[in-house]
Amino acid sequence: MKLKLKDIAIRSGYSIATVSRVLSGKAKGRSQSVYDILHTARDLGYKSPVTFYKNIDIPIEIALVTQHDAEEFYSCLYECFDRVSSTLNIQLSIHSIKHSSRIINELYVISKFHDGIILMAPTLESRQYKKIIKKIEQFPIVSLAPVDGNVVTTITFDxxxxxxxxxxxxxxxxxxxxxxxxxxxxxxxxxxxxxxxxxxxxxxxxxxxxxxxxxxxxxxxxxxxxxxxxxxxxxxxxxxxxxxxxxxxxxxxxxxxxxxxxxxxxxxxxxxxxxxxxxxxxxxxxxNLDVLAENALNHLIDKIKNDNPNKKNLTTTLLPVEIVKRRTHTYE
The missing domain is CATH 3.40.50.2300 (Response regulator)
Known part of the structure; x- marks a missing residue:
């Protein structure tokens, strides 16, 4: 059932006119009514634009989308992103597209219910990223996997x-x-x-x-x-x-x-x-997965709250790696 202004008005206790004004970005200041309506709308599944009210403490909805394998790396990745998200007022949801035959359409649907997407899809090629960007144009997205070509903002390890x-x-x-x-x-x-x-x-x-x-x-x-x-x-x-x-x-x-x-x-x-x-x-x-999570999430927050949607500024950030010397590399 499609969410209506009336539903948000009933739940929040404000008039339909007030709800409409807030959700369209026309309300001014940081009043209690703005705070209540925005949070109610989010609770009911309405994605109120964060850019309208940068001063209001609205949780940002981020989707972490992966092609996960059955290995410890992904459980550690999820744990780090979940922990870092909790410190940044981010509501994180995790999605798998590993077995999907309609990846672009799935990402499009996910974008309708979130403010940004973190994408870990190592098998995708540049042409597929281009199709994704075209489908969800001007939507904040960051890739954690290296991409052949400067087609999407990427934050990854070297x-x-x-x-x-x-x-x-x-x-x-x-x-x-x-x-x-x-x-x-x-x-x-x-x-x-x-x-x-x-x-x-x-x-x-x-x-x-x-x-x-x-x-x-x-x-x-x-x-x-x-x-x-x-x-x-x-x-x-x-x-x-x-x-x-x-x-x-x-x-x-x-x-x-x-x-x-x-x-x-x-x-x-x-x-x-x-x-x-x-x-x-x-x-x-x-x-360092903590560093990866912090960089990717902070980049998305900045892009969601401050970026000009018409501005295309694709960057690739290579995070440093380092050797850990233990026992198995030695020559005897």
């Missing part, structure tokens, strides 16, 4: 630098043979991590001698070890494009009598909580 740092760590540790377990290469960040790793090795006159394409799952890390064992490879420094695959490799290697460190060195990516409780503790690339 995946290329993460791959480079992993290579440097293994080279400094003394390895002379190198391998990589990549993420799914349909995801742009998986390519960037691979490129950073490969480019650093090339500059040091090394090359990748073994490569296994994984899917970011623990199981694909297990399969990666089975593959390397069949090829009878040892004494190799390996970069895994996420922690979950690294731990799958590590677990299977230890079960089969290999030594880490020793037969292999391995470096993960993300610094998830389990990377420091598994034994031996995993050396990895740290990505």
């Amino acid at each position: 995946s290329y630098e993460g791959g480079r740092l992993a290579a440097k760590l293994l080279v400094d540790a003394g390895y002379t043979r190198y391998g990589i377990i990549t993420g799914p290469l349909v995801k742009w960040e998986a390519n960037l991590r691979r490129n950073g790793f490969t480019d650093y090795l090339r500059k040091k006159n090394y090359k990748i001698e073994w490569e296994f394409q994984g899917d970011y799952s623990f199981a694909s890390g297990e399969k990666a070890y089975e593959d390397i064992e069949q090829k009878k490879i040892q004494k190799m420094g390996i970069f895994s494009s996420n922690d979950q695959m690294a731990l799958g490799f590590l677990h299977t290697a230890l079960e089969n009598g290999a030594s880490i460190p020793g037969d292999f060195g391995i470096v993960g990516y993300d610094n998830m909580p389990y990377s420091k409780v598994f034994y031996p503790k995993l050396s990895t690339v740290n990505t």
Whole structure:
């Protein structure tokens, strides 16, 4: 049933004329009536424009939309965004489009009930982002996944630098043979991590001698070890494009009598909580999800409250990553 001004008037206790004036942005000042009507309208599902009343403490409705995988990264991502949102007067809702065949239409519907969208959709290509922007034109949206081309405002981690740092760590540790377990290469960040790793090795006159394409799952890390064992490879420094695959490799290697460190060195990516409780503790690339959440949410708040809707200012912000040295990268 479509929400009517009468419904908001009855719930708030004000006249239809007053409600209409407030929701159209014609009311002045910070009166109690404005506050009551705006909050009532939001409670009933009416998205009153935040830009009309920047001084009123209206919770901002943000949708975090992802193509989540069954891994710890997404549970940590959700927890960080939820916690940071609670400090910024943001009402956060979480949506999955992983199995959707109508992503653009789903985002359009979500935009009708929110003030902004945080989008984590690593498999989307530039042409799809362009269609999304065209469909929900002038709507505040930020991508957390790197995009090939400057088509949407993006705040993400420096995946290329993460791959480079992993290579440097293994080279400094003394390895002379190198391998990589990549993420799914349909995801742009998986390519960037691979490129950073490969480019650093090339500059040091090394090359990748073994490569296994994984899917970011623990199981694909297990399969990666089975593959390397069949090829009878040892004494190799390996970069895994996420922690979950690294731990799958590590677990299977230890079960089969290999030594880490020793037969292999391995470096993960993300610094998830389990990377420091598994034994031996995993050396990895740290990505600070709190910093990601703070940057993305504050950018959206500023865009929602202050931005000129006709102004197109697309930016890409690369957040720093850093190496966490534990045990698994060392050469013995």
